[in-house]
Amino acid sequence: MAETAQSESRKLLGRLRDTMADDRAGQTRLNEITRIIADSMNCEVCSIYLFRDTITLELCASEGLNAEAVHKTRLRMGEGLVGRVAERGSVINAADAPKEKGFRYMPETGEEIYSSFLGVPIQRLGQGLGVLVVQSKEKRKFTADEIYGVEVVAMVLAEMSELGAFIGEGEALKAPHQEAAVFKGTTAQEGFASGQVWLHEPRVVLTNLVSDEPEQEKERLHNALNELRTYAKGLLKRHGRVSGETLDVLEAYAMFVNSQGWIKRIESDIEKGLSAEAAVEKQQSVARARLAKAPDAYLRERLHDLDDMSNRLLRLLTGQGDYQTSEMPQKPILVASSIGPAELLDYGRKLNGIILEEGSVGSHATIIARAIGIPLLIHVDNITTEALNGDPILVDAEQELVHLRPDESVAQAFQDRMAMATQAQKRYAALRDKKAISQCNRKIEILMNAGLMVDLPNLKGSGAEGVGLFRTELQFLASQKMPRRAELSETYSRVMDAADGLSVVFLTLDIGSDKVLPYMNHVSEPNPALGWRAIRVGLDKRGILRMQLQALLRGAAGRPIAIMFPFITVPSEFYEARGEFEKVLQQERQLGHKIPEDIKIGAMLETPALAYAPDQFFQDVDFLSIGGNDLKQFFFAADRENEMVRKRYDILNTSYMRFLSHIVKRCDENNTKLSYCGEDAGKPLEAMALSAIGLNSLSMRAASIGPVKHLLMRTHLGELETFIEGICHSQHGSIRSDLTGYFAQNGTIV
Ligand code: PEP
Ligand code: MG
Numbered sequence: 001m002a003e004t005a006q007s008e009s010r011k012l013l014g015r016l017r018d019t020m021a022d023d024r025a026g027q028t029r030l031n032e033i034t035r036i037i038a039d040s041m042n043c044e045v046c047s048i049y050l051f052r053d054t055i056t057l058e059l060c061a062s063e064g065l066n067a068e069a070v071h072k073t074r075l076r077m078g079e080g081l082v083g084r085v086a087e088r089g090s091v092i093n094a095a096d097a098p099k100e101k102g103f104r105y106m107p108e109t110g111e112e113i114y115s116s117f118l119g120v121p122i123q124r125l126g127q128g129l130g131v132l133v134v135q136s137k138e139k140r141k142f143t144a145d146e147i148y149g150v151e152v153v154a155m156v157l158a159e160m161s162e163l164g165a166f167i168g169e170g171e172a173l174k175a176p177h178q179e180a181a182v183f184k185g186t187t188a189q190e191g192f193a194s195g196q197v198w199l200h201e202p203r204v205v206l207t208n209l210v211s212d213e214p215e216q217e218k219e220r221l222h223n224a225l226n227e228l229r230t231y232a233k234g235l236l237k238r239h240g241r242v243s244g245e246t247l248d249v250l251e252a253y254a255m256f257v258n259s260q261g262w263i264k265r266i267e268s269d270i271e272k273g274l275s276a277e278a279a280v281e282k283q284q285s286v287a288r289a290r291l292a293k294a295p296d297a298y299l300r301e302r303l304h305d306l307d308d309m310s311n312r313l314l315r316l317l318t319g320q321g322d323y324q325t326s327e328m329p330q331k332p333i334l335v336a337s338s339i340g341p342a343e344l345l346d347y348g349r350k351l352n353g354i355i356l357e358e359g360s361v362g363s364h365a366t367i368i369a370r371a372i373g374i375p376l377l378i379h380v381d382n383i384t385t386e387a388l389n390g391d392p393i394l395v396d397a398e399q400e401l402v403h404l405r406p407d408e409s410v411a412q413a414f415q416d417r418m419a420m421a422t423q424a425q426k427r428y429a430a431l432r433d434k435k436a437i438s439q440c441n442r443k444i445e446i447l448m449n450a451g452l453m454v455d456l457p458n459l460k461g462s463g464a465e466g467v468g469l470f471r472t473e474l475q476f477l478a479s480q481k482m483p484r485r486a487e488l489s490e491t492y493s494r495v496m497d498a499a500d501g502l503s504v505v506f507l508t509l510d511i512g513s514d515k516v517l518p519y520m521n522h523v524s525e526p527n528p529a530l531g532w533r534a535i536r537v538g539l540d541k542r543g544i545l546r547m548q549l550q551a552l553l554r555g556a557a558g559r560p561i562a563i564m565f566p567f568i569t570v571p572s573e574f575y576e577a578r579g580e581f582e583k584v585l586q587q588e589r590q591l592g593h594k595i596p597e598d599i600k601i602g603a604m605l606e607t608p609a610l611a612y613a614p615d616q617f618f619q620d621v622d623f624l625s626i627g628g629n630d631l632k633q634f635f636f637a638a639d640r641e642n643e644m645v646r647k648r649y650d651i652l653n654t655s656y657m658r659f660l661s662h663i664v665k666r667c668d669e670n671n672t673k674l675s676y677c678g679e680d681a682g683k684p685l686e687a688m689a690l691s692a693i694g695l696n697s698l699s700m701r702a703a704s705i706g707p708v709k710h711l712l713m714r715t716h717l718g719e720l721e722t723f724i725e726g727i728c729h730s731q732h733g734s735i736r737s738d739l740t741g742y743f744a745q746n747g748t749i750v
Contacts, residue, residue, distance in 0.1 A: 001675075006151070006271050006272055008040065009148075009149045009152060009272040009273050010212060010271075010272060010273035011040065011273075011697050012036065012037070012040040012149065012153065013152070013153070013156065013272070013273030013443055014102040014210065014212055014273065015036045015040070016033060016036060016037075016153065016156055016210065016514070017209070017210040019032050019033055019036060021211060027061065029182050030037075030048060030060060030061035030458060031061050031063070031353060033048070033061070033157070034046040034047060034048060034061045034063040034064075035063045036065060037063075037132075037134065037150075037153060038063040038134065039063075041134050041146065041414045042136075043064075043134045043135060043136040043137035044114060044135065044137060044406065045062065045063065045064030045065055045066045045111070045114055045133070045134060045136065045147050046062070046064065046132075046133070046134050046135075046283075047061065047062040047063075047064070047065055047132075047133045047135075048060050048061045048062070048064045048122075048130060048131075048132055048134075048157065048500075049075070049086075049130050049131045049133065049376070050122070050129060050130035050478060051128065051129060051130055052070075052074070053087075053721065054077075054636060055076055055261070056074055056076060056166070057074065057075045057076075057082060057083060057086055057130060057131065058071060058074050058075075059071065059072070059109070059589065060073075060130070062109075063116075063180060064135065065109040065110060065111055066108060066110045068108065069106070069108045069110075070075055071623045072108060073106055073108055073109055075106075077106070077687065079104060080102065080103065080104030080106070081094065081096070081097060081102055081103055081104070081117055082118055082119055082131045082133060082156045082687065083102075083104075084119075085119035085120065085121055085131045085133075086128055086130070088119060088130050088295075089123060089180035090120075090121065090150070090288055091118070091119065091120050091121070091123050091147055092438060093116070093117075093118050093141055093142050093147060093266070094116065094117045094120045094141075095139050095140055096115050096116075097114070097115060097116065097117035097135070097724075098112070098115075100117070100408050109653075110134065110302070112134035113137060114136060114137055114294050115135075115136070115137060115138065115139040115140075116135060116136050116137075116138060116140050116141070116142065117133065117134075117135050117722075118134045118135075118142045118146070118147065118150060119131050119133045120132045120133075120147070120150045120151050120153065120154045122155075122157050122158045123154075123155075123158055123227045123285055123289070124155075124158040124159065124285065124385070127382060127385055129158055130155045130157075132150060132153065132157060132322075133502075136407050140256065143386045145231050148272070149272065149715045150275060151282075151655045152186065152269060152272050152273070152282070153590075155274070155278065155281075155282045155285065156209050156210065156274070156278070156583070157207050158465065159183070159206055159278070162499060163640075167727075170209075174690075175553065176455075178405055179402070179403045180404065180407050181403075181404045181405065182401060182402065182403055182404070182518045183355075183380045183381070183382075183383050183386075183404065184380070184399050184400060184401060184402075184513065185355065185377035185378060185379050185380035185402060185403040186368065186377065186378050186379045186400060187376070187377060187397045187398070188359065188366040188370070188376040188377065188397075189354075189361075189366065189370045189372070189373070189374060189375055189376035189397060190375065190397050190398060190422060190703075191353075191374070191375030191395075191397050191703075192329065192375060192377045192394075192395065192396055192397065192398065192414070192417060192418045193331075193333055193352040193353030193374075193394070193395040193397075193400075194352070194392075194393075194394050194395075194411075194414060194415070195329065195330070195331030195332060195352040195392075195393060196247025196329035196330070196331060196332065196333065196388065196390050196391065196392060196393065197329075197333060197334060197335050197387045197388065197389055197390060197391040197392075197393050197404075198328055198329060198332035198335065198351075199310065199335050199336070199384065199387065199388075200334055200335065200336035200343070200388050201336060201337075201384075204277075204281075204311065204314040204315055204318050204320050204479040205276055205318075205320070206275075206277050206281060206314075206318065207422075208275045209274065209275055209277075209278065210273055210274065210278070211270070211273065211274065211275040211276075211739055212226075212269050212273070214271050214273075216280075217270045217275055217276040218267055218270055218276070219276075219357060220276045220317060221263075221266060221267070221270065221276040221279070221280070221317070223615070224276070224313055224316040224317050225263070225313070226310065228312060228316065229315055231312070234291055241499075248317075254627040257557045259425060262283065262306075265283055266279045266280055266282075267279075267282070269282050271476070276317050277314055277317040280312070280313050280314055280317065281309055281314060281613050281700075282700070283312075284307060284310040284314075285312065286406045286583055287310070289307050293688060298410050307372070312360040314737050323351040324613035328350065329389075330388055331333070331352045332347075332350060332351055332352060333353040333354070333355065333393050333395060334347065334351050334353070334354045334355065335355045335357055335383055335384060335387045335393075336355075336356055336357070336384065337356065337357040337384050337564070338356055338357070338358040339354075339356065340570070340736075344369065345478050348372065348628070349372060349374075350594075351374055352374070352375075352736055353374060353375045353376070353377075353393075353395035353397075354369050354374055354375070354376045354377075354380045354393075354395075355376075355377050355380050355383055355393075355395060355402055355478075356376070356377070356380065357379070357380055357383055357384055357492070358377075358378065358379070359376075359378035359379070360378065361586055365475070366378065367451065367471070367473075367474060367515070368452070368474060368477075368478070370701065371451040371452045371471075371474060372452065372657060372714050373701070373702070373703055375395050376397065377395060377397055377400060377402060380402055382715070383402065384405070386404060386696045387404055391404060391405050391407075392404075392405055392406065392411070393405070394406055394410070394411065394414045394737075396414065396417075400709050402417060402528055405428075424706075424707075425706065427706075427710070428706020428707060428708065428709070428710055430711070431463065431615060431706060431709050431710060432461065432462070432463035432706075433578040434709070434713070435465075436708075436709050436712050436713070437712075437713065438691070438712055438713070438717040439714065439715055439716040440716045440717055440718040440719070441718075442691070442696065442717045442718070443485075443696070444466055444691050444696050444697070444698060444712055445675070445696060445697035445698070446460055446463070446464055446465060446698060446700070446705055446709060447464050447467060447468030447469075447505075447675065447697065447698065447699035447700070448463060448464035448466070448467050448468065448699065448700065448701070448702050448705065449467070449468065449469045449470075449471070449682075449699050449701055450467050450470050450495075450620070450702075450723070450739055451470060451471035451472075451473075451474040452553065453473055453491065453494060453495065453498070454581070455499035456494075456495055456499065457498060459498065459499060459500075459502060459702075462702040462705050463534070463705050463706070463709065464502075464622055464702065464705055465502065465503075465701075466501070466502040466503035466504060466505075467498070467499060467504040467505060468505055468552055468625065468675050468677050468697065468698075469505055469507055469564075469625065469677040469699050470495060470504050470505060470506050470507060471507055471510060472488075472506055472507060472509055472510075472548065473507075473509055473515055475488065475491060475509065475513050476517055477511075477515060479519075480519065481519050481596070482517075482519055482520075482544075485550055485554075487549045487553075488547075488548060488552075488556070489550075489551040489552070489554035489555040490553035491507065491555070492551060492552055492554075492555025492556070493554075493555040493557065495555070496555065497534070503560070503562055504562065505562040505563075505564050505600075505602070505623075505625070505687060506546055506552055506561070506562065506563050506564065507543065507551070507564045507566050507701075508535075508538060508563065508564070508565055508566065508577075509534075509537070509538060509544065509545070509548055509566075509606065509666065510533075510534045510566040510567070511533065511534070511537060512528065512531060512532050512533025512537050513528045513529045513531065513534075515531045515533075526594065527642070529630075529633065529640070534566035534567030534606075535565050535566055535567050535568055535573050535577055536567065536573075538565070538577060539573060539576055539577065542580060543569060545577065545580055546580055546583070546584050549563070549580065549581050549584045550584050550587075550588065551594065553584065553585065553595070554588070554593060556596050557593075557594050558594035558595065558596055558597075559596055560596055560597070560598035560600075561596045561599055561600070562599075562600040562601075562602065562622075562623070562624075563581065563600070563601050563602070564601075564602045564603060564604055564625060565578075565601075565602075565603050565604065566604045566606070566627070567604060567606050567607065568603040568604065568605070568606075568610055569607045569609050569610060570609060570610070570615075570679060571598055571610075571613050571617040571620075572612065572622075574603050574617065574621065575620075578601050579672050581601060583734060585599075595655060596695055600622035600623060600625060601621070601622050602622050602623035602625065602676075603621050603625075604623050604624075604625050604626075604627040604628035605624050605625065605626050605627065605631065605663065606626075606627035606631050606634070606657070607627075607630070607631070607634055608609070608631070608634055608635055611659070611662060611663050612665070614671070615666075615670050618666055618667060618669075619670050619671070619674060621674070622673070623672065623673040623674070623675070624659070624663075624667060624672055624673070624674050624736055625674070625675045625676070625677045625699070625705050626663065626674070626675070626676045626677065626678065626695075627677060627678055627680065628651065628676055628677070628678020628679070629678040629679055630678075631678065632649070632651055632656065632678070632680075635658075635659060636648070636649040636653075648699055650734040650736055651680050652684060652686065652689055652732075652734050652735050652736045652739065653683070653733065653735075654727065654728045654731060654732050654733065654735060655732070657689065657693060657724065657728055658728055659695050660690070660695070661694065661728075663693060664693060664694035665694075668694070673696065673697070674695065675687070675695070675697035675698065675699055676690050676695045676697070676698050676699070677698075677700075679700075679701075681698040681699060681700045681704075681708075682698075682700030682701050682703075682704030682705075683704070683708075684707045684708050684710075685736070685739055685740070685743075687700070687704075687708045687712070688712060688715050688720060688739070689720075689724060689735070690742075691712065691715075691717055692715075692717045692720040692721040692723075692724055693721065694725060696723075711748065714746075714748050715748070720742070723738075723740075
């Protein structure tokens with residue numbers, strides 16, 4: 001960039017800084033800014049358009065256009081050249097604007113006399129706030145230096161409007177960070193929570209944007225980069241011999257910290273008059289915009305790493321690094337873009353709720369949040385840029401909504417609903433010691449799903465008759481390295497201690513698909529849900545399977561034990577896995593360890609194929625449990641992780657009901673014990689349908705036991721069975737509304 005262009009840009013930023021520092025009303029300042037920009041660019045027009053809502057842009061200030069058009073002219077996203085700049089998030093540079101594709105004539109502005117047009121998005125960290133436009137009569141294209149200069153100015157503006165001074169009808173409005181906001185998300189763990197925002201990684205707030213001392217700023221940048229290099233080296237050293245994904249991340253750090261291209265771009269922005277932190281953030285915005293469009297998962301991951309590293313750099317430059325020592329609010333609701341299982345376990349029960357921008361229904365964080373029973377919403381877009389530490393926040397995981405800084409009326413209505421839910425829980429607690437028996441005297445075994453030690457003290461209080469599914473993968477997922485056998489057996493032993501004689505079914509390591517162990521070589525698969533997962537991994541990595549089986553036997557130390565293999569698709573997989581168990585058993589016996597007398601070995605039925613296995617298989621297993629979360633995704637060919645199809649098919653569909661009845665029948669014929677342990681077993685209406693068609697053992701989250709028992713004790717399962725059979729023979733589609741009608745007619749509210 002030419003020397004003169006650089007010093008022009010610095011001069012302009014200097015003038016802007018002075019204007020930003022003065023304390024005149026928002027609109028006056030905004031007008032002044034457009035005047036300064038137009039003047040320094042030698043253009044007749046400079047205008048600022050800002051978003052009024054997610055799709056409407058409003059002309060908020062202008063030098064050169066008709067003053068009456070300000071706060072009147074509005075455009076939709078994609079409309080006219082300005083709308084197009086906003087929609088694409090990229091620059092439009094046109095010498096003859098009226099001839100440009102998409103041009104829209106707005107008579108009130110008087111802009112028809114201006115030929116050239118330069119529109120630059122005003123963005124903050126990839127989020128569009130508006131558009132900065134310069135126009136002139138002269139028919140010419142703007143130079144690359146000019147565009148760069150306007151982009152830098154737009155970035156400075158982004159910080160200003162982000163601080164909330166300008167958007168409004170000619171007056172300074174409340175800062176966006178003081179306004180109530182509602183966000184939509186996807187429920188990953190049901191429940192309500194009310195509390196205060198606790199940002200897992202709080203956003204760095206920039207106050208020092210502009211600087212006249214480029215050399216000094218560059219020195220600050222390089223000092224911070226050196227600190228970051230030391231940090232990255234330390235990480236590599238601490239992690240020792242790492243491989244796979246961890247190494248990728250660390251290498252990415254090292255790569256960015258030493259990337260000359262990236263550093264040069266930051267330096268060039270500093271030379272134009274930005275402070276070191278503003279320049280780093282500008283490059284971070286560019287990377288975020290690319291991240292949003294990156295089609296490739298690998299590239300997206302690397303851009304995430306760059307984002308993470310930019311944040312660290314910003315913390316070093318601004319000194320806002322001490323967030324971990326700041327005090328947690330009383331009822332913290334964690335807000336983050338994403339979070340790892342270990343970090344979440346560290347917070348443990350301290351959190352009242354969790355809100356993530358990313359994540360998936362089956363991700364590690366979700367599994368842990370479910371296990372701990374904390375309401376969790378995922379896919380909540382842009383919450384980390386809106387929320388500030390300590391903001392009041394309500395999580396409504398029933399309606400999939402987040403209320404940030406709610407109005408009093410919303411907060412009151414929410415408190416009322418929470419109080420009702422607490423009352424219902426009290427009613428359910430009263431059922432704890434009652435047997436789960438239907439009106440027609442059918443006894444249903446109610447079991448609990450668990451996966452962490454913290455669940456176990458809950459067992460007796462929950463009213464469950466045992467643990468129908470203990471997911472052992474959480475301990476593996478939460479660990480930075482492969483857990484050792486002794487650690488595992490210690491945990492299994494404590495689980496059995498806590499169960500205090502009640503049965504616990506241990507599911508062997510169920511990883512793969514979305515559950516990836518950070519320390520195991522990750523293979524990229526086109527269709528992970530149909531890929532190398534669960535028992536398929538176990539049979540290919542027998543060392544791990546054997547180690548876990550040994551740990552289970554040692555943990556049991558002679559007590560009765562039940563072991564279930566996940567994702568058995570064909571009987572041979574079960575026989576092979578059981579063969580490994582028998583070998584381990586033999587070894588343990590020879591080593592003199594205590595061997596349980598009561599051993600049950602079963603399989604999780606998660607693929608339709610297993611429902612059609614030969615009778616012999618049904619006789620050979622000690623029990624089967626339907627893993628409905630997976631079974632239904634394969635039955636309907638609808639990915640449980642894909643929001644577009646996840647809720648498309650109802651398990652109360654007649655075809656699925658008939659399929660489940662078929663499994664029940666086969667188990668009855670072969671005298672095989674059968675239970676259902678997918679999430680649907682914990683939903684009262686679904687649980688009644690499952691019980692009615694013959695599934696007399698259901699395993700669910702502890703919180704679901706009360707509501708299910710409550711409804712079961714009011715239901716005549718025999719009658720319901722006849723009712724369901726009738727519909728399944730005569731109709732297709734979901735029987736949900738028929739079932740709801742059935743209960744309503746019988747005076748039962750579900
Ligand atoms: C299931 O598939 O229903 C199950 C219990 O396991 P997961 O949800 O962990 O796959
Ligand atoms: Mg499963």
